[in-house]
Amino acid sequence: MTPSFTTPGRWRRFACMMYESILLFGVIFTSGYLFDTLTQSRSGLDLRHVRQVMLFIALGIYFLLCWRKVGQTLPMKTWNIRLIDEQGHIPALRTLLLRYILLWPLPLLGALLVQLLSVYTGYASTDLLIVFTPFLNFIWTWFDKDQQFLHDRLSKTRLIDARPTRVTSAAT
Numbered sequence: 001m002t003p004s005f006t007t008p009g010r011w012r013r014f015a016c017m018m019y020e021s022i023l024l025f026g027v028i029f030t031s032g033y034l035f036d037t038l039t040q041s042r043s044g045l046d047l048r049h050v051r052q053v054m055l056f057i058a059l060g061i062y063f064l065l066c067w068r069k070v071g072q073t074l075p076m077k078t079w080n081i082r083l084i085d086e087q088g089h090i091p092a093l094r095t096l097l098l099r100y101i102l103l104w105p106l107p108l109l110g111a112l113l114v115q116l117l118s119v120y121t122g123y124a125s126t127d128l129l130i131v132f133t134p135f136l137n138f139i140w141t142w143f144d145k146d147q148q149f150l151h152d153r154l155s156k157t158r159l160i161d162a163r164p165t166r167v168t169s170a171a172t
Contacts, residue, residue: 005088005160007147008081010138013159017134019075024059031058060100067096072162082162091157102151106136 008016032044035054039047066073071083071090083099085091091099110133118126140150152158 005084005158008079008159008161010141010147012079012081014135014138016075016079016081019078020073021134023074024062027058027062028055031055060097063100064093064096067091067099068093076162080161080163082160083157084160086156086158091155095155095157099151099155099157102154103137103149106139106150107133110136 031054032051035041035047035051039050041047041051044051063073066076067083068090070077072081076082083091083096085095111130114127114129114133117129118124137149137151140153141147144150144153146158148158
């Protein structure tokens with residue numbers, strides 16, 4: 001029997017995502033600094049593809065370590081959101097890795113569409129639309145019966161409301 005959990009609302013997940021982006025800036029900055037120091041890069045275009053792979057791995061390590069330990073990153077703790085598997089436990093490392101990989105296709109597809117739109121229109125300012133591509137993961141939540149993300153549905157994980165329940169004691 002699968003336990004019943006409440007799904008956090010989209011606005012809470014969005015706020016958590018915004019907070020997460022602030023922390024990820026630090027992860028990306030630190031990783032980029034280490035990469036530039038170790039490779040003696042003087043430009044962000046030097047070893048660009050190696051840099052992108054390294055950043056993908058650095059972000060993956062951040063998320064996998066946080067999710068594996070307590071099922072939450074700091075923003076998830078702040079917004080009382082927890083990641084669990086179908087049985088209500090912290091997912092296995094293999095499942096977490098699958099979830100991390102599956103959260104990328106929709107935003108990357110969106111980034112490709114933004115690039116194609118930019119080339120088609122001839123306006124470089126169209127590239128600014130790239131900031132909206134991470135939110136493409138929310139589209140699936142309007143079609144999912146439990147309002148879960150597509151990557152959660154495919155990896156058999158879910159985000160739950162982790163707010164502490166109030167215990168009322170009977171007056172004696």
